[in-house]
Each structure stands twice: as structure tokens, then as C-alpha cells.
Amino acid sequence: xxxxxxxxxxxxxxxxxxxxxxxxxxxxxxxxxxxxxxxxxxxxxxxxxxxxxxxxxxxxxxxxxxxxxxxxxxxxxxxxxxxxxxxxxxxxxxxxxxxxxxxxxxxx
Amino acid sequence: xxxxxxxxxxxxxxxxxxxxxxxxxxxxxxxxxxxxxxxxxxxxxxxxxxxxxxxxxxxxxxxxxxxxxxxxxxxxxxxxxxxxxxxxxxxxxxxxxxxxxxxxxxxxxxxxxxxxxxxxxxxxxxxxxxxxxxxxxxxxxxxxxxxxxxxxxxxxxxxxxxxxxxxxxxxxxxxxxxxxxxxxxxxxxxxxxxxxxxxxxxxxxxxxxxxxxxxxxxxxxxxxxxxxxxxxxxxxxxxxxxxxxxx
Numbered sequence: 001x002x003x004x005x006x007x008x009x010x011x012x013x014x015x016x017x018x019x020x021x022x023x024x025x026x027x028x029x030x031x032x033x034x035x036x037x038x039x040x041x042x043x044x045x046x047x048x049x050x051x052x053x054x055x056x057x058x059x060x061x062x063x064x065x066x067x068x069x070x071x072x073x074x075x076x077x078x079x080x081x082x083x084x085x086x087x088x089x090x091x092x093x094x095x096x097x098x099x100x101x102x103x104x105x106x107x108x
Numbered sequence: 109x110x111x112x113x114x115x116x117x118x119x120x121x122x123x124x125x126x127x128x129x130x131x132x133x134x135x136x137x138x139x140x141x142x143x144x145x146x147x148x149x150x151x152x153x154x155x156x157x158x159x160x161x162x163x164x165x166x167x168x169x170x171x172x173x174x175x176x177x178x179x180x181x182x183x184x185x186x187x188x189x190x191x192x193x194x195x196x197x198x199x200x201x202x203x204x205x206x207x208x209x210x211x212x213x214x215x216x217x218x219x220x221x222x223x224x225x226x227x228x229x230x231x232x233x234x235x236x237x238x239x240x241x242x243x244x245x246x247x248x249x250x251x252x253x254x255x256x257x258x259x260x261x262x263x264x265x266x267x268x269x270x271x272x273x274x275x276x277x278x279x280x281x282x283x284x285x286x287x288x289x290x291x292x293x294x295x296x297x298x299x300x301x302x303x304x305x306x307x308x309x310x311x312x313x314x315x316x317x318x319x320x321x322x323x324x325x326x327x328x329x330x331x332x333x334x335x336x337x338x339x340x341x342x343x344x345x346x347x348x349x350x351x352x353x354x355x
Contacts (some may be wrong), residue, residue, distance in 0.1 A: 003151070006187075007160045007164065009187050009190075010163075010173060013190050013222055014165070017194050017198055018166075019201075021201035021205055022203070022205065022216040022220040030199075031328075036337055040127050040332060041193065042292070042293075043302050044305050044328065044332030044336070045308040045309075046292055046293045047289075047293055047307075047313070047332070048170070048313035048324075048325050049313070050286045051309075053285075053286055056228065058273060068196065069283075070286065071348070072181030074287075074290060077294075078294055081291055090291040091288055091291050098283045099286075104258075
């Protein structure tokens with residue numbers, strides 16, 4: 001029930017954002033600074049979400065060790081993406097390294 | 109008036125819009141599958157995952173909501189994150205507005221709902237190439253509906269996949285989300301302001317990770333955006349000064 005309410009709220013917020021300008025037309029004014037600021041939102045949100053997940057996968061302290069599969073696989077994914085710029089390949093290599101490290105190297 | 113075109117012309121515009129979105133459809137597929145599988149591993153029911161794809165239809169905010177819900181985040185924080193992450197669609201709408209402002213309200217609402225990063229890219233290219241056309245909105249509808257149907261299909265496949273392999277959740281499906289986000293973020297880091305914004309946001313998120321209500325996430329977004337804006341303005345000033353000294 002709570003999750004259904006959450007989704008309905010998300011849908012209303014998103015539809016409002018997407019349709020407001022088309023519906024209101026030129027009556028919706030856009031300050032230039034907001035335009036510039038929005039360009040930085042995706043990169044900041046996604047980075048802010050993944051950094052704690054990678055550095056502290058168990059939600060406790062920093063795990064900067066080779067025994068942290070999230071960290072090793074994330075580094076591999078960053079390298080692949082930076083060198084090839086191919087999204088699907090990045091995801092596949094990242095997952096492959098993650099599982100290989102989890103089961104092959106650490107033997108969990 | 110939008111209805112001065114023959115049904116045949118409308119249909120060919122509609123299918124051209126869908127066809128020109130094909131690379132985008134392929135690109136969105138793995139994200140849909142991973143989203144569906146994440147739902148199966150998280151606290152939401154499968155039907156709620158499909159309902160989210162049907163009603164919200166904004167990939168990255170759906171990912172974030174599932175991640176936050178799994179971490180028992182409050183509903184208001186999730187709504188706030190949805191708002192911040194999806195705000196960029198306003199820019200897209202503002203850019204495309206001149207080409208849809210003549211349409212009836214129901215058309216404008218429908219096209220607004222169907223607006224995504226991918227359809228924006230397709231439509232922006234279309235209008236730059238063709239300018240104002242009588243069938244443009246049919247092309248827009250073709251692209252939007254193709255993306256919509258595609259997202260529903262791959263969400264469903266991900267849900268089925270996640271239900272079939274429940275052990276996936278212990279296999280660190282959350283890493284699929286990390287890998288997905290890395291694939292989105294890294295290509296943007298080749299510009300210095302973006303790189304600085306990401307580093308600031310990441311550092312801020314790390315040091316404030318124990319704050320309640322995901323306030324650390326909100327602070328990280330603010331810090332990252334502020335740093336990015338500051339650096340891009342400083343770069344602009346510097347290049348203006350260089351031009352001035354050459355003159």
C-alpha cells in the first residue's frame with residue numbers, strides 16, 4: 001500500500017514536470033541559472049548514490065581492500081567505459097568481474 | 109491546425125519516428141531488464157514494478173526509487189529525489205515547445221508524458237533537420253510510443269527473470285545498478301566541470317552518509333551542482349579574458 005502510494009506520487013510529480021511546459025506554453029519562464037544547474041544533476045545524483053555503495057558495501061566502514069568485489073568490479077567498469085564508451089559492454093564486464101571476484105577469487 | 113494531413117502521411121510519419129528511435133530502443137533494453145530484476149530482489153511486488161514503468165516512465169528515477177526503498181528511505185525523500193532527477197525534462201520541453209504549441213491540449217499532454225531523454229534526442233534531431241512540419245507530432249508520437257512499449261516489455265522480461273532466479277538478490281544484484289550508473293556517468297566525466305561536480309558529490313555523499321533521511325544525498329547533489337556551476341562560470345570568464353587580451 002505504502003509503495004503504491006509512493007509510485008502514484010512519483011507518477012504525479014514526473015507527469016507534472018514533463019507536461020507542465022507543453023501545457024502552460026510560454027507562461028512558464030525558465031531562469032538561466034536553473035538551466036545551467038540542471039545540466040549537472042544526473043552526474044551528481046548517480047555518483048552520490050554509487051560511491052557509498054562501492055566503498056562500504058556492508059553499510060559500515062570503509063572497505064578499501066582487494067577483498068571488496070564491488071570496488072574491484074566498479075574500477076573495472078570505469079576503465080572499460082572510459083576506454084570504449086560503450087554502455088552495454090561496461091555493464092557486462094562490470095557484472096562479470098563482480099561475479100568472478102565474488103566466487104572465483106574470494107570463493108564465497 | 110494539426111489535422112490537415114492524410115491518414116497515410118500520418119502513419120508514415122508515425123512509423124518513421126518509431127524506426128528512427130531503434131538505436132535508443134536497443135540501448136534502453138538492458139536498463140529495463142536490470143530494473144525488473146531489481147524489483148524482484150527488492151521490497152516492491154512485481155506488479156508494482158510494472159505499474160511504476162507504466163505510470164512513471166522515467167528510467168533513472170525508477171532505479172533510484174527502488175534503491176532508496178530497499179534502504180527503507182522515507183516516502184518524502186523518494187518523492188524529492190524523483191523531482192530533482194526528473195527536472196531535466198523541463199529543459200527538453202522548453203526546447204521542443206515551439207514545435208508543439210499549436211497542438212490541442214490532449215496532444216500536448218500525451219507528448220509531454222511520453223518525453224524521455226531518448227525521444228528528446230530523436231525529436232531535437234528531427235526538428236533541426238526538417239523544421240516545422242504538419243506531421244511532426246505523429247513522428248513524435250511514434251518515437252514516444254515505441255520507447256514506452258519497449259520499456260514495458262523489457263521491464264516485464266526483467267521481472268520474470270528476477271522471479272525465476274530468486275538467488276540473484278544474494279548475488280549482489282545491487283551491483284547491476286552500480287554498473288548501470290557507472291555506464292551513464294563515466295562518458296560525462298571527460299568535461300572538467302562535470303568531473304569536478306561528480307568528485308564533489310561523491311566525496312560529500314561519502315562523508316555525510318550517516319545523516320538521517322538521506323540528507324547526505326541531497327547535500328551531495330547541491331554541493332556537486334554548485335561546484336560544477338562555479339567551475340563552468342570560471343572557465344567562461346577565463347576564456348573571455350584570453351580573448352580580450354588577444355584583441
